[in-house]
Amino acid sequence: AIRMTQSPSSFSASTGDRVTITCRASQGISSYLAWYQQKPGKAPKLLIYAASTLQTGVPSRFSGSGSGTDFTLTISCLQSEDFATYYCQQYQSYPQTFGQGTKVEIK
């Protein structure tokens, strides 16, 4: 199975900060990567697919980049509603796999 490793696992940031989360695949997955946001007690929400395509309705402060094995999720100007846990997911092949998650907390 393809292993997805996110870094960092958690960090603190302030409203207005630019933040970056990285996701590394154990083997090449082309651009078959998605990013999700999850808030406590809620189902995950799709943010980005195909590594860099913004899902309809997601604010433009979210962006994704990368291909092959290394990917990033960037939030250009952190808002209060962005404090959550973020997951990457590869869908290049079965079994599909998620990263372990990155929790973004308020500083």
Place this chain on the structure above:
Amino acid sequence: EVQLVESGGGLVQPGRSLRLSCAASGFTFGDYGMHWVRQAPGEGLEWVSGINWNSRTIGYADSVKGRFTISRDNAKNSLYLQMNSLRAEDTALYYCGKGRLSGTTYFDYWGQGALVTVSS
């Protein structure tokens, strides 16, 4: 409006079975792959199983292979997960997810989850 509603969760003893259902509405169910993703308490997301539109392509996580069976009934707009030989480590909230693509895919809609607790 797309809706996914899971049912069938509950408390079950180790070694027993349980069947989850996911009722879909608001889209042409038979056109899309469907998946199960679970989340153990306080843990991250784990993909469990997926099935393409015509049930010809199915995948399972190694942790459930041989114990869980995914199926779908396009006439009833429903997805199922038959879980046998349940273990304590299967305790989780089980989400039904709609795939944007037919086979391996990302998930553009999620249900609210069905809680499965495996304990004696």
